[in-house]
Amino acid sequence: MTTTQRPVQMGLPRVRPRAGMSAADRPEVPELVDRFGRVARDLRVSITEKCSLRCTYCMPAEGLPQIPRERLLSVAEIVRLVRIAVTDLGVREVRFTGGEPLMRHDLEEIVAGCAAAVPGVPLTMTTNAVGLEHRARGLVAAGLSRVNVSLDSVDRAHFAELTRRDRLPAVLAGIRAAARVGLTPLKVNAVLMPETLAGAADLLQWCLDEGCRLRFIEEMALDADHAWDRDSIVDAARLLDVLGGRFTLHPVEREDPASPAEEWLVDGGPATVGIIASVTRNFCDACDRTRLTAEGTVRSCLFSDDEVDLRAGLRSGATDAELAAQWRAAMWDKWAGHGMDSAGFEPPRRSMGAIGG
Ligand SMILES: Nc1nc2c(ncn2[C@@H]2O[C@H](COP(=O)(O)OP(=O)(O)OP(=O)(O)O)[C@@H](O)[C@H]2O)c(=O)[nH]1
Ligand SMILES: C[S@@+](CC[C@H](N)C(=O)[O-])C[C@H]1O[C@@H](n2cnc3c(N)ncnc32)[C@H](O)[C@@H]1O
Numbered sequence: 223m224t225t226t227q228r229p230v231q232m233g234l235p236r237v238r239p240r241a242g243m244s245a246a247d248r249p250e251v252p253e254l255v256d257r258f259g260r261v262a263r264d265l266r267v268s269i270t271e272k273c274s275l276r277c278t279y280c281m282p283a284e285g286l287p288q289i290p291r292e293r294l295l296s297v298a299e300i301v302r303l304v305r306i307a308v309t310d311l312g313v314r315e316v317r318f319t320g321g322e323p324l325m326r327h328d329l330e331e332i333v334a335g336c337a338a339a340v341p342g343v344p345l346t347m348t349t350n351a352v353g354l355e356h357r358a359r360g361l362v363a364a365g366l367s368r369v370n371v372s373l374d375s376v377d378r379a380h381f382a383e384l385t386r387r388d389r390l391p392a393v394l395a396g397i398r399a400a401a402r403v404g405l406t407p408l409k410v411n412a413v414l415m416p417e418t419l420a421g422a423a424d425l426l427q428w429c430l431d432e433g434c435r436l437r438f439i440e441e442m443a444l445d446a447d448h449a450w451d452r453d454s455i456v457d458a459a460r461l462l463d464v465l466g467g468r469f470t471l472h473p474v475e476r477e478d479p480a481s482p483a484e485e486w487l488v489d490g491g492p493a494t495v496g497i498i499a500s501v502t503r504n505f506c507d508a509c510d511r512t513r514l515t516a517e518g519t520v521r522s523c524l525f526s527d528d529e530v531d532l533r534a535g536l537r538s539g540a541t542d543a544e545l546a547a548q549w550r551a552a553m554w555d556k557w558a559g560h561g562m563d564s565a566g567f568e569p570p571r572r573s574m575g576a577i578g579g
């Protein structure tokens with residue numbers, strides 16, 4: 223686990239991690255700083271636990287237990303928290319995720335409400351693209367800036383096996399519709415597993431043909447079935463070997479050293495393929511993420527089950543300042559990193575789909 227000490231940038235006080243730092247040690251700044259000197263600027267909002275697919279690395283076959291409607295944040299509650307995040311807490315980008323955000327019929331209202339509340343802030347979505355074909359235009363009109371789409375294989379049988387649903391045609395149609403209406407740059411996320419390797423070159427060729435930016439992602443211990451095994455991680459070297467059989471790849475110097483994806487130029491460029499090595503070369507020391515779950519808790523790290531409930535305050539008359547203070551306190555306690563390489567590592571209780579990836 224990386225615990226590199228990083229100074230807080232941009233004029234904020236320098237915060238040094240030290241054992242036993244308490245709430246009283248938090249500097250009086252509006253931003254979402256933590257004890258390790260990081261500042262969270264990237265808000266990921268889960269809006270549902272429901273999903274149209276059942277990816278084996280994420281969901282149980284039967285889906286997640288349904289969240290009763292009254293426990294889900296409403297459109298107005300999501301918009302209010304997004305406004306607080308941007309205007310009071312220094313958030314600069316908002317991503318809708320889940321579960322599958324397209325499962326919410328009021329997604330367009332959520333996007334439009336946020337676009338009006340925080341004009342100029344990029345509003346993005348991570349989606350499996352099932353049904354996006356019919357909603358892409360409406361989402362652009364509502365104010366969505368771009369989308370990232372999960373797609374692990376362009377082989378229909380293989381896709382059905384990985385997602386437990388035969389929906390590849392809908393996903394490809396969704397990606398094409400999103401690209402047509404300008405939800406770009408459109409990135410494709412593929413979780414890297416032994417099963418993904420066989421079709422990796424075909425997937426890259428498809429993305430090159432369609433003008434999408436493909437990133438492979440190391441599988442993390444966030445599957446609902448708890449079948450993840452550190453020793454069966456497929457690493458970048460194995461993937462590069464497979465892709466190298468069909469393409470010429472050259473590593474690209476990272477423009478942004480904090481960016482999680484390492485990039486390779488494909489056949490001389492300009493197209494690239496990326497690898498997000500969340501496990502073997504984690505980027506926790508540069509983490510700038512804060513999360514809201516669909517039930518309105520702040521989750522400071524994907525791997526930390528310590529959540530702070532904002533919904534209770536939202537529904538009992540808390541002021542913006544009170545909600546912001548709760549959010550700051552939650553982020554101050556953020557962990558150094560995920561710890562997947564530490565002895566005695568235990569996966570979190572919630573799986574990826576229940577957190578909001
Ligand atoms: N370790 C770690 N991995 C994450 C986190 N959030 C997302 N991921 C992984 O990164 C992959 C890509 O996430 P996206 O939702 O596309 O977001 P992103 O890469 O931040 O998006 P861009 O800003 O478009 O590059 C996901 O498939 C997850 O596997 C996080 O907070 N920590
Ligand atoms: C949980 S999904 C939610 C959004 C949407 N349903 C989708 O699939 O894009 C968000 C991202 O998490 C990734 N993901 C899910 N489980 C993962 C795991 N165990 N390890 C790494 N990434 C995972 C997915 O590939 C996807 O890119």
Ligand code: SF4
Nearest residue numbers: 273277280321350575
């Ligand atoms: S990764 Fe996304 S599409 Fe796949 S099961 Fe999880 S939430 Fe659904």
Ligand code: SF4
Nearest residue numbers: 506509523524559560
């Ligand atoms: S695992 Fe936690 S600390 Fe690491 S990048 Fe993800 S959210 Fe940030």
